[in-house]
Amino acid sequence: MISKKNLIFISFIIFTLTNISNSNSIEPDIFVQSTVNRASQVLSDNLTKDQKIEKLKSIAEETVDIEGIGMYTLGAYRKTLSEDQKREYKILFKQYFLKTFSSRLAEYSNPEIQVNSKEKLNKNYTMVSSILVETEQRPEININWRIYTKNPDDPKIRDLIIEGLSLARTQKEEFSSIIQSNDENIEALFANLKKFLE
Amino acid sequence: MKKILISSLLAILLSFSANAGSDGEKNLSKKDSRQTKDCFEGLNRATFSLNQGLDKAILKPVAKAYRSLPSPVRTGTSNVLVNLSSLITIPNNVLQGQFKTAGVNTGRFIINTTVGILGLFDVAKEMGFSEYEKEDYGQTLAVWGVGPGCYIVLPVLGPSTLRDTAGSFINVMGGDPYYNVSAHGNNHYLDRSDYMLTKTVSAIDFRSKTIDSFDNLEKNSLDFYASVKSLYIQDRERKIKNTKTGATIEIIYEDDWEEIETQ
Numbered sequence: 001m002i003s004k005k006n007l008i009f010i011s012f013i014i015f016t017l018t019n020i021s022n023s024n025s026i027e028p029d030i031f032v033q034s035t036v037n038r039a040s041q042v043l044s045d046n047l048t049k050d051q052k053i054e055k056l057k058s059i060a061e062e063t064v065d066i067e068g069i070g071m072y073t074l075g076a077y078r079k080t081l082s083e084d085q086k087r088e089y090k091i092l093f094k095q096y097f098l099k100t101f102s103s104r105l106a107e108y109s110n111p112e113i114q115v116n117s118k119e120k121l122n123k124n125y126t127m128v129s130s131i132l133v134e135t136e137q138r139p140e141i142n143i144n145w146r147i148y149t150k151n152p153d154d155p156k157i158r159d160l161i162i163e164g165l166s167l168a169r170t171q172k173e174e175f176s177s178i179i180q181s182n183d184e185n186i187e188a189l190f191a192n193l194k195k196f197l198e
Numbered sequence: 199m200k201k202i203l204i205s206s207l208l209a210i211l212l213s214f215s216a217n218a219g220s221d222g223e224k225n226l227s228k229k230d231s232r233q234t235k236d237c238f239e240g241l242n243r244a245t246f247s248l249n250q251g252l253d254k255a256i257l258k259p260v261a262k263a264y265r266s267l268p269s270p271v272r273t274g275t276s277n278v279l280v281n282l283s284s285l286i287t288i289p290n291n292v293l294q295g296q297f298k299t300a301g302v303n304t305g306r307f308i309i310n311t312t313v314g315i316l317g318l319f320d321v322a323k324e325m326g327f328s329e330y331e332k333e334d335y336g337q338t339l340a341v342w343g344v345g346p347g348c349y350i351v352l353p354v355l356g357p358s359t360l361r362d363t364a365g366s367f368i369n370v371m372g373g374d375p376y377y378n379v380s381a382h383g384n385n386h387y388l389d390r391s392d393y394m395l396t397k398t399v400s401a402i403d404f405r406s407k408t409i410d411s412f413d414n415l416e417k418n419s420l421d422f423y424a425s426v427k428s429l430y431i432q433d434r435e436r437k438i439k440n441t442k443t444g445a446t447i448e449i450i451y452e453d454d455w456e457e458i459e460t461q
Contacts (some may be wrong), residue, residue: 014247014366021286032284069456071458072455078458096342100418102420103417103418104414119267124455125455136269138407138410139407146455157456158455164431164432164433164436164441165429165436166235166432169428169432170425170428170429170432171422173425173427173428174419174420174421174424174425174428175420176419176424177427178420178421180334181239189420191419192420196420
């Protein structure tokens with residue numbers, strides 16, 4: 001039989017451990033809202049377009065799992081890469097991602113995003129729902145954020161689903177199309193990426 | 199004679215869709231078997247270039263001019279077009295077994311056509327009617343089990359699949375009450391040119407809402423054709439499944455995301 005004293009001690013240990021593990025965990029919806037607020041701040045600041053792009057890039061590097069998205073977008077082809085090709089691809093994809101991501105965002109002057117709800121898909125992923133508030137030029141837009149929560153202390157964005165359209169899937173199918181139309185040669189994708197980055 | 203010709207074409211398209219839909223690759227090749235096949239890629243890319251040329255020369259400039267019209271004018275035009283689309287949505291709601299939604303959409307159409315002055319004002323929305331989701335014959339065919347068939351880029355009309363093209367033919371074979379009234383109605387108010395005008399305004403309205411996003415996509419794409427194809431197919435999948443874009447969304451292809459954990 002466990003004595004009362006031991007029981008209290010065990011409970012204390014469990015309580016402390018649970019608290020430690022939760023101490024730094026960030027809720028995915030709060031993470032999205034804070035990321036959006038940071039980007040919004042940059043976009044509304046009185047900076048040049050290039051300065052804005054640089055700041056947005058550093059936010060993206062902190063909050064987006066660029067390497068994970070890169071591997072996802074290769075689809076089945078990632079299994080065919082040699083270690084050297086993998087290294088080269090990771091560098092190219094990161095540059096490509098940051099260039100397109102920041103230039104896409106820099107077009108917006110002051111986007112207002114409201115985070116509404118979240119849905120835990122499994123232990124690794126939570127989907128956060130938000131809306132981009134409508135303006136004179138465009139209607140309201142639904143944006144869902146796929147947040148990778150394997151490390152709850154450091155959540156990362158892995159996909160944006162805009163009005164039901166996944167950016168990661170679109171990218172994956174685009175890359176796949178390039179590889180397929182070049183006789184399944186992955187080097188053709190690398191060449192295209194390099195050309196885009198010139 | 200014309201009807202026989204269209205019917206034959208429809209039958210060919212559908213049989214092609216059924217075959218291509220069931221012709222998924224069983225082996226785990228690099229080509230994703232869930233992808234809609236691009237059987238006519240060479241021709242599609244050529245048509246896509248032609249459409250891009252037409253877009254740059256005609257549609258985009260017109261859409262830009264349209265976008266400079268006052269917001270209430272654009273909203274009113276958009277509302278009229280959405281209201282007219284109910285005439286295709288309602289029969290498709292019924293064909294897909296969505297009887298309650300068909301009832302709601304009929305109520306919405308009656309209210310917006312009368313109180314909302316031919317659909318200019320979305321009165322039903324103000325009254326608390328649920329969100330409107332368009333349905334068409336392509337979606338109904340999909341619900342009935344017809345596969346998408348091959349991806350196809352139609353001249354002027356843009357991306358489609360063989361199934362969705364067949365669905366569009368049903369509109370002009372009696373499936374669209376607005377077409378029936380304007381083309382064969384023998385009335386003094388509407389004729390075929392009104393139907394064509396409505397379709398043209400519909401294209402301009404859609405294009406005006408997508409100018410920035412398409413410009414951005416084109417600028418940031420390595421292969422713009424492939425990006426547009428992917429977006430079209432994703433959009434159709436979502437519409438067929440009636441997945442809401444808002445709070446709760448159905449997650450498809452979840453295994454793709456899980457798989458990268460093990461790499």
